[in-house]
Amino acid sequence: MPALRPLRLSAVAALACALFGSPSFAQQSGSDQPKPSGTFRVAGVVVSSVTGAPLPQARVFLSSTTNRRESASMVTQEDGRFQFTGLPAGKYSLQGARRGYLAAAYEQHEQYSTAIVTAADLDTQNLTLRLVPMAALSGTVLDESGEPVRNAQVQLYAESHRGGSTRVIAFSSAITDDQGTFEFVPLAPGKYFVSARATPWYAVHAPSIAGDVPPSVVDASLDVAYPTTFFGGATESDAAEPINVQAGDHAQAEIRLNAVPALRLLFHMPDNPTRGFQLPAIQQRIFDTTEGVPISGTQTSSSPGVMEITGLAPGHYTVRLPGNGSGETPQEGEIELRQSGQDLNDSAGEALAHVKLSVKLPKDEALPRQMNIGLQDAKNRTVSFSHVSATGDATFDGLAPGKYSVRVFAQAKAYSVVQMTSANAQLSGHEFELKPGESQEWTVALAAGNCTIEGFVKRGSKAASGIMVVLIPKDPESHQDLFRRDQSDLDGSFVLRDVIPGLYSVVAIEDAWGFDWSKPALLARYAAHGQAVTIGELMQGAVTLADPVQVQPR
Numbered sequence: 001m002p003a004l005r006p007l008r009l010s011a012v013a014a015l016a017c018a019l020f021g022s023p024s025f026a027q028q029s030g031s032d033q034p035k036p037s038g039t040f041r042v043a044g045v046v047v048s049s050v051t052g053a054p055l056p057q058a059r060v061f062l063s064s065t066t067n068r069r070e071s072a073s074m075v076t077q078e079d080g081r082f083q084f085t086g087l088p089a090g091k092y093s094l095q096g097a098r099r100g101y102l103a104a105a106y107e108q109h110e111q112y113s114t115a116i117v118t119a120a121d122l123d124t125q126n127l128t129l130r131l132v133p134m135a136a137l138s139g140t141v142l143d144e145s146g147e148p149v150r151n152a153q154v155q156l157y158a159e160s161h162r163g164g165s166t167r168v169i170a171f172s173s174a175i176t177d178d179q180g181t182f183e184f185v186p187l188a189p190g191k192y193f194v195s196a197r198a199t200p201w202y203a204v205h206a207p208s209i210a211g212d213v214p215p216s217v218v219d220a221s222l223d224v225a226y227p228t229t230f231f232g233g234a235t236e237s238d239a240a241e242p243i244n245v246q247a248g249d250h251a252q253a254e255i256r257l258n259a260v261p262a263l264r265l266l267f268h269m270p271d272n273p274t275r276g277f278q279l280p281a282i283q284q285r286i287f288d289t290t291e292g293v294p295i296s297g298t299q300t301s302s303s304p305g306v307m308e309i310t311g312l313a314p315g316h317y318t319v320r321l322p323g324n325g326s327g328e329t330p331q332e333g334e335i336e337l338r339q340s341g342q343d344l345n346d347s348a349g350e351a352l353a354h355v356k357l358s359v360k361l362p363k364d365e366a367l368p369r370q371m372n373i374g375l376q377d378a379k380n381r382t383v384s385f386s387h388v389s390a391t392g393d394a395t396f397d398g399l400a401p402g403k404y405s406v407r408v409f410a411q412a413k414a415y416s417v418v419q420m421t422s423a424n425a426q427l428s429g430h431e432f433e434l435k436p437g438e439s440q441e442w443t444v445a446l447a448a449g450n451c452t453i454e455g456f457v458k459r460g461s462k463a464a465s466g467i468m469v470v471l472i473p474k475d476p477e478s479h480q481d482l483f484r485r486d487q488s489d490l491d492g493s494f495v496l497r498d499v500i501p502g503l504y505s506v507v508a509i510e511d512a513w514g515f516d517w518s519k520p521a522l523l524a525r526y527a528a529h530g531q532a533v534t535i536g537e538l539m540q541g542a543v544t545l546a547d548p549v550q551v552q553p554r
Contacts, residue, residue: 040118043083044127046076046096050247054080055131058098065091065115082129091489092116094129101131102188107466109513110162112487114466122463122490133248134186139231141180141196142256148180149257152198156184157287159191159242164483164517165380168193168237168287189247193240194231195286196255200224205262205297205310224259225296227313228284231255235315237286264340265309267321278322280344282312288381290318314338320398321349329437332400351437353399357406359392360445361415367392368410373444375404380480382407399434406430406444407481414449414498416481421445429478449498451535453484455545456492457508463492464551468512471496472527474503477520492548501537505530508549515554526552 046058060082063071076082094116097103105113106129118124141152158171171192174182204222231253232241245251267280282293296311320332321344333349335342357373371388375396383404386394407430408415417430420442434440453471457464465488473482484496488508496506507530509515517523531549 040087040089041083041085041125042087042092042094042116042118042127043081043125044129045080046082046098046129046131047080048101049130049132054078055098055101056080058096058101058131060129061093061095061097062116063093065093087118089118092118094127096129096131098131101133102186104129104131107487109466109468109487112468112485114487115489117489117491117493119491124490132189135189135245135247135249135251136183136185137187137192137194137243137245137251137253138181138183138185139194139253139255141176141182141198142254143200144256144258146256148176148178149196149198150176150178150180152176152180152182152196152257154182154255155195155197157193157195161514161516164480164485164515166514166516167381170289170291187245189245189249192243192245192251193237193287194243194253194255195228195237195240196257197228198226198257199296199311200226200259203259203262203311205264220261223262223310225262225311225313226257226259227315228286228293229255229257235313240287260313261340262310263312263314263337263342265312265337266303266341266343266345267307267309268343268345269305269307279307279309280322281320282309283318283320284315285318288379293317309344312337319344319349320352321345330398332398350401352397353401353434353437354439355396355399355404355432355434356441357394357396358441358443359388359394359408360443361392362446362448365448368412371408371410374407374409375399376407378403380405401434401436401438403431403433406432408444408446414500415446416449416479416500417444418447419445430481431478447500447537449500450540451499451501452542453496453499453504453506453533453535453545454542455494455506455531456548457488457494457551458492458548459551463490464488464508465490465492467492467508467510467551468515469494469496469506469508469549470512470517470526471499472505472507472523472530476517476523476527480517483517499535499543501535501539504533504535506533506545506549507531508551510551510553512554 042062046055046060047053048055056076056078058076059073061073062084072084074082092115094106107114116124141149143149154174154176155170156172157168160167160169172184176182202222203224227235229235230240231243234240243251243253279295283290284293295309299308314337316336318332318334322330329351331349331351373386373388373394374382375384377383384396384399386396388394406417420427420432422442457467457469467488469486469488471484473479482500482502484499486494486496488494505527507526509526529552531545
C-alpha cells in the first residue's frame with residue numbers, strides 16, 4: 001500500500017480541484033524527498049452517496065494539512081477500498097474523485113470538510129468517503145407553434161446557502177442549438193430555476209408615424225416580443241417553478257415562449273451634445289439580482305429630441321435615465337410598462353447618489369496590495385463593488401437612495417468597518433443612508449482579524465467530528481460580516497480564523513448545513529448555550545478555549 005510521499009497530482013486531481021473548488025486539495029511538486037516514516041494507517045472505502053455501493057477506479061488523495069508537499073494518491077480496486085500506510089501522527093486532508101461523480105473531501109459540506117487525525121485513540125482505518133453522482137439538466141425552448149427556438153439565451157439559477165443566507169443566484173448560462181436544446185452538466189443536487197430569453201425570428205419593429213401607430217404597410221401581428229419566460233410558464237421570477245435535482249438525475253425542462261405585442265417607448269434625449277447620446281438602462285429584477293434587458297431597436301421619433309425604443313415585452317422594469325451633464329443627475333425608478341407610447345421620462349425615478357469612501361487601517365498599517373469595497377443593501381445583496389486605489393479611496397456612482405452597509409475584502413487579512421466619519425457626522429459601525437441625489441464622503445476606520453479561536457467539539461465526553469462550528473457576534477443582525485464557521489475534524493478540533501475584535505458566542509450544531517443564519521431570531525437559542533469569548537483590540541495569534549464546545553441538536 002502506498003506510503004505518504006511527495007508527488008505531482010495527476011490531471012484527474014487538477015480537474016477534481018477545479019470542479020469542487022476546495023482549498024484542501026494539495027498543490028504538489030515533483031521533487032523526490034524521503035518518505036516520512038510512521039506507524040499510522042488511513043484506510044477505508046469509497047462509496048456512492050446514493051446507493052452505498054463501493055466505487056472502483058476512484059482516485060483518492062491524502063495530503064498533510066501542515067505541509068501540502070507531503071501527499072499521496074491511489075486508485076481503488078473493485079472493492080472500492082484504499083489504504084495509506086507509514087504515516088506519522090498529524091492531520092491529513094482526504095479527497096476523492098471519479099468519472100461521473102462530484103469530487104469531494106471527507107464529510108464535505110459546502111467548502112468545509114473534516115480532516116483525518118492520526119492518533120493512538122482514533123480509528124482512521126474504517127473511513128467511508130462518499131462521492132455524489134453528477135446530475136444534469138437539459139431541455140428545449142419552443143415557440144408558440146411548438147417549433148424549436150435557436151440561439152435562445154437560457155439562464156440557470158441555483159438556490160444557494162453559502163454565507164448563512166438563502167439566495168437564488170445566477171449559476172450558469174447556455175445558448176440553444178438549432179434544435180432548440182440546451183444542457184447544464186455537471187450539477188450538484190439542489191433546487192434550480194431556468195429561464196429563456198429570445199427574439200421571435202419573424203418580428204418586425206417598424207418606426208411609428210407621428211409617434212402613435214405603426215405604418216399600415218407592416219402587419220401589426222409581426223410587431224411582437226417574447227417576455228423572459230421561466231420553466232413552468234411564469235414571466236416573473238416570483239412565480240417561477242423550481243426544478244429539484246437529485247444526485248445522479250438527468251432532469252428535463254421544456255420552456256415554451258409565447259409572443260406578445262411589443263412596446264414602442266419614448267425617451268427624451270438629454271440636451272447636451274458634448275456627452276454624446278446615452279440610452280436609458282432598462283433592468284428587470286430576477287430573484288435576488290437585477291439583470292439588464294437588451295434593447296432590440298431605436299429610431300428617431302417624429303418629435304424633436306425624442307427617441308423611440310422598440311421590441312420590449314410588457315412587464316415590470318427598473319429604468320435608469322442618464323443625466324444631461326448640466327446639473328441634472330441620473331435617475332432610477334420602477335415602472336410598469338404596459339402600453340405603447342409610454343414615456344420613460346415619466347418613470348417617477350429618484351436622483352441617483354454618489355459616495356466616496358477613504359480607508360483608514362488600524363495602527364496606520366500599510367494598505368494591502370489588493371483591497372476592494374462592496375456596498376450591500378438591506379437584504380445583504382452586494383449591489384456595487386469598487387477597487388480601493390493606492391491612496392486608499394473607493395468611489396461609487398449611480399447609487400439608488402437607501403440604506404447601505406460597507407464590506408471590505410482583502411486577500412491577506414480580514415477587515416471589518418468599526419466607524420465611519422464625515423465632515424458632519426460620526427457613525428459607529430458600517431451602515432449609512434443615502435438620500436436622492438446626495439454626494440457623500442466618509443472616512444472608514446477598519447479593524448483587522450488578527451486572531452484565531454481554537455477548541456474542541458464534544459458530544460458528552462467524546463470527540464465529535466463533522467459538526468458545524470459557528471462564531472456568533474453579539475449583534476448578529478448588524479454584523480453578518482463577523483460570522484466565522486468551521487467543521488470539526490476527526491478529533492473534534494476546529495479553528496475559526498481571521499476573527500475581528502468583539503464579543504462572541506461559539507456554538508456547535510448538529511446537521512446545520514444550509515441553516516439560514518441571516519435570521520437572528522433563529523440564533524438566540526444556540527448562542528444562549530454557547531461558549532462566550534471576547535477578542536480584544538490588541539489581541540493577536542491563537543486563542544484556545546479552555547472547555548470543549550458541546551454539540552447542540554438542530
